[in-house]
Amino acid sequence: MKTIKPLYLVLLSIFLILGSCKKEEKKTAEMKQEGVKKEVKQPKKVLRHVVLFNFVDPATDANIKEIEQAFAGLPERIPEIHDFEWGTNNSPEGLDKGLSHCFFVTFLSEEDRAIYLPHPAHQEFVSLVGPFVEDVTVVDYWVE
Numbered sequence: 115m116k117t118i119k120p121l122y123l124v125l126l127s128i129f130l131i132l133g134s135c136k137k138e139e140k141k142t143a144e145m146k147q148e149g150v151k152k153e154v155k156q157p158k159k160v161l162r163h164v165v166l167f168n169f170v171d172p173a174t175d176a177n178i179k180e181i182e183q184a185f186a187g188l189p190e191r192i193p194e195i196h197d198f199e200w201g202t203n204n205s206p207e208g209l210d211k212g213l214s215h216c217f218f219v220t221f222l223s224e225e226d227r228a229i230y231l232p233h234p235a236h237q238e239f240v241s242l243v244g245p246f247v248e249d250v251t252v253v254d255y256w257v258e
Contacts, residue, residue, distance in 0.1 A: 160196060160257050161227055163219040168212040168249040178215075181243050185217055191235035194226035195219055213251060227254070 189195040197220035221227045
């Protein structure tokens with residue numbers, strides 16, 4: 115009985131120590147996560163440049179893939195692009211009017227957009243996509 119009691123106390127102590135370590139790890143992880151949130155500064159408003167393409171029938175999958183990659187490569191070549199995302203239409207509503215691809219280019223200012231539009235990399239992209247696009251729709255707006 116005398117040896118069981120000290121063994122019980124040792125096990126209880128180990129359990130309590132491990133339990134408190136787990137809480138500290140969680141607390142540290144939460145603090146790190148909060149620190150990251152505090153360090154990231156998001157702009158109050160951003161300017162979104164939306165581009166929608168309807169490709170011509172002769173455009174091959176390889177042509178379209180090249181265009182997707184070229185557009186996705188613009189942020190590396192034009193530093194004024196704050197963010198970029200794109201995707202293909204999957205709306206079940208059938209109201210797409212043939213527009214299959216949507217690209218979002220985000221700027222922090224109208225000045226950044228003004229640099230982007232005539233930028234040689236953008237103009238090179240426009241020349242690449244031109245022969246393969248039947249219709250293009252462009253909408254710009256300030257995110258509310």
